[in-house]
Amino acid sequence: xxxxxxxxxxxxxxxxxxxxxxxxxxxxxxxxxxxxxxxxxxxxxxxxxxxxxxxxxxxxxxxxxxxxxxxxxxxxxxxxxxxxxxxxxxxxxxxxxxxxxxxxxxxxxxxxxxxxxxxxxxxxxxxxxxxxxxxxxxxxxxxxxxxxxxxxxxxxxxxxxxxxxxxxxxxxxxxxxxxxxxxxxxxxxxxxxxxxxxxxxxxxxxxxxxxxxxxxxxxxxxxxxxxxxxxxxxxxxxxxxxxxxxxxxxxxxxxxxxxxxxxxxxxxxxxxxxxxxxxxxxxxxxxxxxxxxxxxxxxxxxxxxxxxxxxxxxxxxxxxxxxxxxxxxxxxxxxxxxxxxxxxxxxxxxxxxxxxxxxxxxxxxxxxxxxxxxxxxxxxxxxxxxxxxxxxxxxxxxxxxxxxxxxxxxxxxxxxxxxxxxxxxxxxxxxxxxxxxxxxxxxxxxxxxxxxxxxxxxxxxxxxxxxxxxxxxxxxxxxxxxxxxxxxxxxxxxxxxxxxxxxxxxxxxxx
Numbered sequence: 001x002x003x004x005x006x007x008x009x010x011x012x013x014x015x016x017x018x019x020x021x022x023x024x025x026x027x028x029x030x031x032x033x034x035x036x037x038x039x040x041x042x043x044x045x046x047x048x049x050x051x052x053x054x055x056x057x058x059x060x061x062x063x064x065x066x067x068x069x070x071x072x073x074x075x076x077x078x079x080x081x082x083x084x085x086x087x088x089x090x091x092x093x094x095x096x097x098x099x100x101x102x103x104x105x106x107x108x109x110x111x112x113x114x115x116x117x118x119x120x121x122x123x124x125x126x127x128x129x130x131x132x133x134x135x136x137x138x139x140x141x142x143x144x145x146x147x148x149x150x151x152x153x154x155x156x157x158x159x160x161x162x163x164x165x166x167x168x169x170x171x172x173x174x175x176x177x178x179x180x181x182x183x184x185x186x187x188x189x190x191x192x193x194x195x196x197x198x199x200x201x202x203x204x205x206x207x208x209x210x211x212x213x214x215x216x217x218x219x220x221x222x223x224x225x226x227x228x229x230x231x232x233x234x235x236x237x238x239x240x241x242x243x244x245x246x247x248x249x250x251x252x253x254x255x256x257x258x259x260x261x262x263x264x265x266x267x268x269x270x271x272x273x274x275x276x277x278x279x280x281x282x283x284x285x286x287x288x289x290x291x292x293x294x295x296x297x298x299x300x301x302x303x304x305x306x307x308x309x310x311x312x313x314x315x316x317x318x319x320x321x322x323x324x325x326x327x328x329x330x331x332x333x334x335x336x337x338x339x340x341x342x343x344x345x346x347x348x349x350x351x352x353x354x355x356x357x358x359x360x361x362x363x364x365x366x367x368x369x370x371x372x373x374x375x376x377x378x379x380x381x382x383x384x385x386x387x388x389x390x391x392x393x394x395x396x397x398x399x400x401x402x403x404x405x406x407x408x409x410x411x412x413x414x415x416x417x418x419x420x421x422x423x424x425x426x427x428x429x430x431x432x433x434x435x436x437x438x439x440x441x442x443x444x445x446x447x448x449x450x451x452x453x454x455x456x457x458x459x460x461x462x463x464x465x466x467x468x469x470x471x472x473x474x475x476x477x478x479x480x481x482x483x484x485x486x487x488x489x490x491x492x493x494x495x496x497x498x499x500x501x502x503x504x505x506x507x508x509x510x511x
Contacts (some may be wrong), residue, residue, distance in 0.1 A: 004030040005505060007274040009251045009289070010440075013039030014480045015280025016234035018501065019283030019496025020072050022278075023241035023503045030272060031238065032264065034250030034440075037228070038235050040280075041439050041446065042489055044226025050376040051315035054227040056446065057429075058365050058383055059084070059334055063230075063488035064218035065136045072237050080259060081221040082370050086333045088215075089364075090188035093339060093415050096324050097185070103216045110185065124179045125213050131164070132213040139485040139492045142467055142500065143458040152275035165340045172209035173200025173341070181209055188336035191344060191361050194387060196451045196487075197308055198339070199348045204453040220333065222367045226374065230489070254279070254289045256308075261476040264289075273413040275406075276475040276505060278497065283449070283461045283482035284442050286470075294473050298462040302482075303455060305433035307391035307444040310356070312409045315426035315480040320366050322417045326441055327371050333381075335364030337416050354394025360386035360412050384409055391432040391506070398433035399438040405431065447487030448480065460484045468497040477501050 008019045011033035023029045029365055037043050041056025060081065063069065067180060069079065088099035097113055100106045111118025160214035167175055172193045180186035190200050193209040198362060223229025226335040226346075235245050253265040254277055263273035279286040287299045322330045338361035363385040374381040386409050393401060406429050410421050432444020441448070449455050458466045459484045470476035479497035481487040 002263065002273040002275055003230045004028050004272065004274040005276065006030070006501065007032065007272055007277045009035075009254070009277065009279040009286070010040065010265060010281040010480070011038035011231070011235075011247070012280050012480055013231050013234065013243065013489060014494035014497070015040075015278065016231055016238065017068055017072070017491045018280065018477075018479045018498045020234050020237045020241070021242060021495065021498030022081070022501060022505075023238050024072065025506055025508070027502070027505060029241075029243035030274070031243065031245045031503075032249040032251050032266065032272075033245070033247045036247050038245060038247060039228045039231030040440070042227050042231050044228030047428055048315040051379070051381050051426060052226045052374045053313050053315075053381065053428055054383065056227070057224070057325060057489040058227050058367060060221045060223065060227070060230065060489050061215060061218060062139070062488050062492070064221060065214055066490060066492050066495060068491040068495055072152065072234070074230070074233040074237060076238040077233040077240065079229055080255040082224055084220040084222055084333055084367070084370055086254060088188070088327050088333045088336050089184075089222040089330050090336045091322065091324075091330075091416055091505070092184055092187065093323065093337075095184055095240075096322070096326065096330065098326075098329055098333070099215070101219050106216075114182045114185055117180060117182050119187075120179045120181070125216065128210045128260060129213040129217075132211045132217075133167075135207060138457070139377070139490065142496050143460070147226040151394055153450055159280040165361050168206050168210065169204055170199050170206045170500050171203055172206045174503055175206045175209055176200070183340055186340045187341045187344070190341060191336050191338045194344060195363070197305070197445075198450075198452055200344065202452065208451075222371055224371055224373065226371075227489070232370060248337070251289060254286070254291075256294055256473055256476070259472065260474040261470075262448040275476060276501060278477040278479055279470075280480040280494070281379075282440055282480070283440050283478070284477065285440055290473070296464075297425055297473065298464065302461050303450045303452075304443045304448070305445050305450040307351075307389050308446055309385055309387045310389040310405060310409070310432065311430040312384040312386070312406060313428040313430065314382045314384070314424050315380055316420065317425050318378065318423045319369075319380045320364075320382055320417050320420060331366045331369035335362065335366075337362040337364055337413070339415070344387075351388035351390050351449075354390050354392060356389050356401060357386060357392070358408050360388075360409060362386050362409070362412055362416075364413065373502070379425075380423075384413055386412070389444070391436070391445075398431045402429055402431050417484055448482040449486070451486050456486060457484055460486060468493075468500045
């Protein structure tokens with residue numbers, strides 16, 4: 001008898017979602033994680049006394065467009081979501097505005113500040129909400145070869161799809177200009193779309209902007225106690241259904257015999273057997289653990305890219321105060337801090353030249369404004385995400401250039417909130433090199449693989465592996481950001497993989 005029905009390699013949030021569904025279906029599950037804590041990039045620890053730091057993703061948006069939390073009863077296992085509203089604080093340093101969960105309120109306030117732009121915002125939502133919903137539906141299912149056609153059929157309600165399709169195929173920067181004439185409105189929306197990776201000039205990138213209506217539908221939330229509240233609840237759900245979760249247990253090899261996955265070997269030499277193995281780690285990490293003869297060239301040729309972003313996580317003795325401050329709204333949502341569109345493109349040009357961005361646009365997250373467990377009274381936990389930062393530098397190394405990049409991020413933030421640097425009492429600096437070394441994110445790409453059209457939907461991680469199965473090896477399954485629908489805190493990959501796995505291993509199939 002094997003030790004488990006299902007062994008899961010890695011304990012990122014998608015891997016834990018797959019494990020939780022499998023355990024709920026009655027399968028005996030074992031999860032093996034190399035770090036001392038579960039969650040991967042969705043984990044939280046007290047790194048500075050009194051301050052809880054997230055290691056990776058902090059804003060929970062797309063997961064609210066899935067049934068994961070409800071189906072796995074995660075609130076029963078300790079997950080408590082705090083609503084974030086306003087969802088976004090858009091700011092160029094002079095004129096702040098807010099995106100609320102209530103779309104009508106957002107449009108009214110926009111119209112009052114920037115005449116014509118509130119009406120444009122309403123028109124944008126009306127035009128693209130059907131498309132955004134169809135994208136969410138595709139995220140929640142295994143991808144097929146006709147994905148774009150499905151999106152067009154769903155999004156063309158009452159409209160000529162031949163008119164819509166050219167927009168979907170455009171760069172998102174161009175689509176934003178079609179709707180918004182004021183750069184103070186357009187630049188933050190473009191900057192939010194850039195969070196998936198491709199710049200505003202990339203063809204076929206418009207969907208990164210066009211799913212913006214989903215934010216109003218699902219909202220933005222934060223688990224109480226930090227982003228890791230989600231993965232801790234998933235761990236408890238797995239254990240409640242008889243599963244076992246092992247930390248400090250790095251997997252060295254995936255055992256394959258006669259073309260079938262048999263189990264795993266840990267770095268300490270211990271082996272565990274199973275009817276099926278699921279890898280939730282980076283696709284290159286999975287390939288490195290597989291016997292060479294079962295690793296196709298397609299697995300070696302995935303495009304990881306050259307870094308992406310960098311994060312500065314700060315413990316502050318005082319709450320953030322922006323130059324034009326609305327308390328508490330300026331501190332609540334994600335701060336879309338960008339001076340103008342040129343700032344983003346200049347940073348991208350520096351990145352292409354192998355240089356860290358000198359004056360980066362920022363996403364500022366001070367979620368201690370909605371969760372007082374993250375910082376002591378009067379203090380603040382502040383995360384500053386900046387783009388773009390190459391993993392491979394044209395000169396020097398991250399060991400020698402981290403201080404410079406850190407300083408540039410702080411200088412950029414001082415434009416919006418002067419004096420913040422004087423309140424720093426602790427910090428964590430996450431360069432692309434740090435992200436690879438500590439979180440297993442190859443070449444520092446938080447999305448695992450570049451989120452360009454040739455590596456999305458049924459092309460992710462490559463076409464023959466797009467159904468959450470490793471081709472040529474029976475009983476070997478895949479989940480995580482390397483698979484459809486990609487990076488971000490969503491859990492859809494974990495749920496989709498579980499559907500395939502449970503159907504294969506049980507007579508009952510997926511319920």
